[in-house]
Amino acid sequence: MNEKKEPKFWKGNSVDGFSYGIVTGFIVGVFNIAFIHIWHLGIFTWIVIWLFVGTIPAFKDTKTEEKKRQQEVKDRKTVVSIYEEEAQKKIKKSSHALVCPHCGSANVQLWNDQANIKKIKQTSSLNVNPLHPLTVFKHNKKIVKKHSKTKIAAGLLTGGTSLLITGTHDNKSHEYHCQNCGHVWTHR
Structure with a gap:
């Protein structure tokens, strides 16, 4: 019926x-x-x-209703397993985000956060701004970063085209110290 x-x-x-x-x-x-x-x-x-x-x-x-249901169950299981794998990867990445490259320990301490700075230029000039009449001198600080030797070498090999994208400054600005083995390295 x-x-x-x-x-x-x-x-x-x-x-x-x-x-x-x-x-x-x-x-x-x-x-x-x-x-x-x-x-x-x-x-x-x-x-x-x-x-x-x-x-x-x-x-x-031409699939029957039973085969369609079985396919839906398989699809749901694969989607759930994919989400579980991604969640496990995120957990692994977050718990082991910073480890020592020498011994693999997570017992790491920030040693220096200005490892990329070459020098700090400080200039002083006479203040001629009429809106600040009580300020006699104007002080400016300019941070000069180190140049990456590998980026400069890559720029020479590619004829300068890689320098347009990456620049020459080194991006590794933090220096870390491993508490277990004493290894010191620079990282972002």
Whole structure:
């Protein structure tokens, strides 16, 4: 009594036909705008593919309801396992974010946070700003960073093109000390 009636028109897979038609119609429409200039060619392509795939029984999904349920359960399990793996990776990364490259210990202390600074230039000049009449001298500090030798070498090898992207300054600005083995290294 709960038998499904056979559709009279949509005997194929109308949902897949619709999505295939949208994608192909968009691609044909862009190509049409660029080169051919036929009126509404992308829309015609979309409708033709939708009707073709949706009405021909050869495109119909032949899976039974039981196989569809089994496939859904498999898909859910794989999605859950992917989320669990990503969560485990995040936990591992967060708990071992900073370890000694020499011994692998997590017992690390920040030794110096200005390892990248070459020198600090300090200049003083006479204040000529009328909005600050009580300030006689103006003091400016400029931090000069060290240049990375590897970035300069890469710039020489690539003809200077890598310097446009990376620059020459060294980005390793913190110096760390391992409490277990005494190793000192620089890191970001």
